[in-house]
Every structure is written in structure tokens, then in C-alpha cells.
Amino acid sequence: MAAKFLSENSTPERLGEKRSEVLDFVERHKRVGRRVVLVTSGGTTVPLESKTVRFIDNFSVGSRGAASTEYFLKEGYAVIFLHRNRSLKPFLRHLSSSNFLDLLQLDAESPTSPVKVRPEHQERLTSILRDYERVRGEGTLLGVEFQSLSEYLHLLQVCATCLQTLGRSAMLYLAAAVADFYIPPDQMPEHKIQSSEGPLNLSLQLVPKMLEPLVKEWVPKAFVVSFKLETNKDILVSKSLQALDKYQHQLVVANLLETRKKEVKLVTKESCVDITMTTSELSNGQEIEQKIVKELSALHSDFCSVDKQT
Numbered sequence: 109m110a111a112k113f114l115s116e117n118s119t120p121e122r123l124g125e126k127r128s129e130v131l132d133f134v135e136r137h138k139r140v141g142r143r144v145v146l147v148t149s150g151g152t153t154v155p156l157e158s159k160t161v162r163f164i165d166n167f168s169v170g171s172r173g174a175a176s177t178e179y180f181l182k183e184g185y186a187v188i189f190l191h192r193n194r195s196l197k198p199f200l201r202h203l204s205s206s207n208f209l210d211l212l213q214l215d216a217e218s219p220t221s222p223v224k225v226r227p228e229h230q231e232r233l234t235s236i237l238r239d240y241e242r243v244r245g246e247g248t249l250l251g252v253e254f255q256s257l258s259e260y261l262h263l264l265q266v267c268a269t270c271l272q273t274l275g276r277s278a279m280l281y282l283a284a285a286v287a288d289f290y291i292p293p294d295q296m297p298e299h300k301i302q303s304s305e306g307p308l309n310l311s312l313q314l315v316p317k318m319l320e321p322l323v324k325e326w327v328p329k330a331f332v333v334s335f336k337l338e339t340n341k342d343i344l345v346s347k348s349l350q351a352l353d354k355y356q357h358q359l360v361v362a363n364l365l366e367t368r369k370k371e372v373k374l375v376t377k378e379s380c381v382d383i384t385m386t387t388s389e390l391s392n393g394q395e396i397e398q399k400i401v402k403e404l405s406a407l408h409s410d411f412c413s414v415d416k417q418t
């Protein structure tokens with residue numbers, strides 16, 4: 109099913125070049141013994157026309173993926189950040205609620221470098237820039253962009269297979285909100301759908317679950333974390349357990365749409381651990397992703413130590 113989807117849906121531009129970049133990144137960090145995590149982030153679009161004017165989208169803005177990426181970097185991981193274009197980016201996300209130009213001012217007294225950061229933003233920007241420059245200097249973050257469902261799935265396969273060589277020291281953290289339904293290319297109109305033709309009836313097909321080949325074939329030794337989003341709390345844990353049973357991966361991060369920034373559950377076959385934020389932690393600007401990543405990093409260390417014992 110997955111192979112059929114990938115062969116029938118066109119590959120993203122410069123896929124070969126992107127594969128080489130990811131492979132080089134993985135090899136470089138493998139040489140120094142650094143663990144590598146693939147973080148997926150943001151929603152996918154599902155085109156309604158091949159010359160796409162309209163598409164179906166979802167709510168995800170990529171906060172989970174962008175924030176988690178920063179915390180994985182702090183934990184010493186190298187991160188492949190597979191993200192939706194225009195979704196939130198690590199470091200830059202801290203400025204997403206500001207108008208960039210409001211952070212700056214013109215200084216008439218220094219004509220050669222007249223653009224300055226306003227004094228009230230100096231401290232915050234310095235701290236963001238310091239973290240960003242350290243990561244750039246160490247070369248520990250690689251961004252890979254997608255927009256549509258099909259681009260995402262092709263790039264997921266490429267990134268995951270490049271990680272195979274790392275065995276247990278690779279982690280996959282699949283936080284992207286991936287569409288479950290799509291229109292196959294042979295059923296998609298070429299041109300913009302005309303409203304003059306009346307109301308639109310869409311028939312969508314199921315997207316094959318890529319977790320299956322990912323766990324069985326692409327990265328069979330890696331530590332794989334999937335996400336489960338629900339709106340009904342009564343089915344959250346049972347659906348997470350079903351996924352673990354079906355795909356045989358290591359862990360599901362289970363969350364509800366409304367409370368996803370305040371509480372999640374880390375579900376494995378053996379346990380279900382609640383991670384929660386207090387009101388004071390939230391008002392101090394602390395983020396749940398810091399706790400999630402800390403916990404996962406520790407579990408990943410245990411998982412890697414099995415290799416060393418054998």
C-alpha cells in the first residue's frame with residue numbers, strides 16, 4: 109500500500125540532492141557518536157486539483173515540533189527537522205507574535221550601521237541569537253521542507269532510510285499532523301474546479317499508514333515515537349495502545365486537541381505516564397515539550413544501552 113502510494117504520487121523536486129544532504133548530515137554525526145532525531149512537524153496539504161489552486165488543510169502550526177527541536181538540541185541530539193513550509197521554526201518561533209520591524213529602530217548617529225535592536229528587546233533577542241548561533245556553529249540542525257501530503261511522505265521515507273545506519277541511536281519523533289484522506293492523482297481534475305458547475309462532491313481515499321513500512325523496513329532498529337491526537341478523551345489511550353500493537357514501535361505521545369499544551373500521556377505497552385504543566389509553570393513561559401523531550405531522551409538512552417550489553 110505505502111509503496112503503491114509513493115510510486116503513484118510524484119516525487120518532490122531535487123529529491124536526490126535532499127537525500128545526499130540528509131545522508132551527509134547523518135554520517136557526520138555518526139562519526140562523532142551523536143544521537144540523531146528526526147522530528148516531523150506541521151500539517152500536510154491535500155490538493156484538490158493537479159494545477160493546485162485549492163487544497164484541504166488542518167490546524168497544526170508546528171509549535172510542538174519546533175519547540176521539541178530546540179529541547180532535543182539542548183539534550184545533545186542532532187536534529188533533522190522535517191517541517192511544513194511556513195509552519196513555526198525553532199528559534200524564530202519566539203518572534204512569531206512580534207512584528208519584526210517593531211523590534212528594530214534607526215540610529216541616525218551611526219550612518220554606516222543605522223539599524224539597531226530596540227533596548228527593550230536586547231536581552232530576549234541576545235538569548236535567542238546565542239542559542240541559534242551555537243547550533244549553527246555545531247551544525248546540529250538540518251531543515252527539510254514539505255507542503256503537500258505526497259511531499260511529506262516521500263521525504264519521510266528518504267529521511268528515515270538515511271537514519272537506518274545509526275541503528276538504535278536514531279530516534280523518530282513523528283509530531284506532524286498528517287492527512288488521513290487524499291485524492292489519488294488519476295482521480296484529480298487538472299484545472300481549477302469551476303463553481304459554475306454547482307456544489308462540489310469530493311470522494312477521498314484513505315492514505316496508507318506509513319508507520320508500518322517505517323518500523324518494519326525503513327528503520328527497524330530505531331526508537332520510534334508516534335503521536336496520537338484525539339478530541340474524545342475516552343478513546344485516547346485505547347487508540348494509542350492499538351497503534352503500539354499494530355505497528356510494534358516503542359511509544360505513543362497521546363494528546364487531546366484542547367489540552368495539548370498542558371498535558372500529554374506517554375503510552376508504551378507496559379505503562380502510561382502523565383506529563384502535565386502547572387498553571388505557574390505555564391505562566392513562567394515553561395513548555396511541556398521540555399518535559400516530553402527529557403523523558404524521551406532518558407528512555408532512548410535505556411533503549412541504546414541494550415545494544416552495548418549484547
Ligand code: PAZ
Nearest residue numbers: 168169170171172283285335336337
Ligand atoms: O503542531 P501543533 O503544535 O499545533 O500541534 C501538535 C499536534 C497536536 C499536531 C501533535 O502533538 C500531534 O498530536 N500530532 C499527531 C496528530 C495525529 O494524530 O495525526
